[in-house]
Amino acid sequence: MSSAFSFDVSEADFNQAVIEASFQQPVLVDFWATWCQPCQVLKPVLEQLADAYQGKFLLAKVNTEEAQQISMQFGIRSIPTIKLFRNGEAVDEFMGALPEAEIRAFLDRNIPRESDALIDQAEALLAQGDTESALELVKQANQMDPANYRSLISYARVSATMGNLEEAKTVLDALPEEQKENPEVKSLLAQMEFDSIAGHDTSIEDLTNQLEQDAENNDIRYKLAAAQVMQGEVEAALENLLLIMKKDREFNDDAARKMMFKVFDSLGDHPLVATYRRKIMSLIY
Secondary structure (H helix, E strand, O other), X not given: OOOOOEEEEXXXXXXXXXXXXXXXXXXXXXXXXXXXXXXHHHHHHHHHHHHHOOOOOEEEEEEOOOOHHHHHHOOOOXXXXXXXXXXXXXXEEEEOOOOXXXXXXXXXXXXXXXXXXXXXXHHHHHHOOOHHHHHHHHHHHHHHOOOOHHHHHHHHHHHHHOOOHHHHHHHHHOOOHHHHOOHHHHHHHXXXXXXXXXXXXXXXXXXXXXXXXXXXXXXXXXXXXXXXXHOOOHHHHHHHHHHHHHHOOOOOOOHHHHHHHHHHHHHOOOHHHHHHHHHXXXXXX
C-alpha cells in the first residue's frame, strides 16, 4: 500500500527517493521480500506508523529480490532489515518484525521533535550555569510534548545540578524500563550518586585539606574521589579509589571497587578503563 508517506522504491529512483530526500526529513527504508513471512507481518505496521507520524518520516519499501544491487550495497544479509537515513546516510537500523512499541521507541530516538529545540536550549543554558532559565525551558518542553523522554531526563539533570537529587532520582525512577537502559540515564544516575557521596556543596579543595590533616581517613578519600569524578579529574579519582583498596579492601562493603566500576561504565572504552582494570587485577591476585 502506498500513501503520501509510504511508497515503493526501485534501484532507479533509490538515490532520489531515499538519499536526497533524507536531507529534508528522515527516511525509513524497509528491505523486504515477497517470500519473507516476518516481512509481511512488519510491513502494515510500518505503513500505519508512517501515516500516524504524519510526515515526520517517510517510509521507502525496497523489494530485495528486484533491487539486489542496492541490497548488496547496504549489506542486507537478513530480512526484514530496516534502516533509517538522515542527511544521506544510514544512521540506525533494526532487524526482524519488532513489536510496534519497540518500533515507536526506535523512531522517537531518531526523529527530531519540536520540543527538542527547547531541550537543546536548556542544555546550553545549563552548561553556562543558568540553571533557573534551563529549568523553565525543560518544563515548557515537557508541557509541549510529555511523550518526549528527553525533557524528563534534562529536567532530572537540571534538578541534580541545583542540588535537588531526590527530585531528580524520582523523575528518573519513573521512566519506562527501556529508557532506564539509556546510557545518558545511567551516566546521570552515576553522577548523582557521586554528587551525593561527595556532598553537593563540598569542594575538592576542602576535601583535600581535610585529607592532609588525616591522610589515613578512607571516608574523606572516598568523598574526594567522588568529587574528582564530578569535576572530570577521573584519573586522580581512580588513584584514590585504588589506594583505598590497597589500604582496606573491605572498606564500606567494597565501596571503592564498586565506585571504580561505575566510573568505568561512564568512561566507555576510554584507555583509563583498561589501565585500571589491570591495576585492580594485580591488586587482587
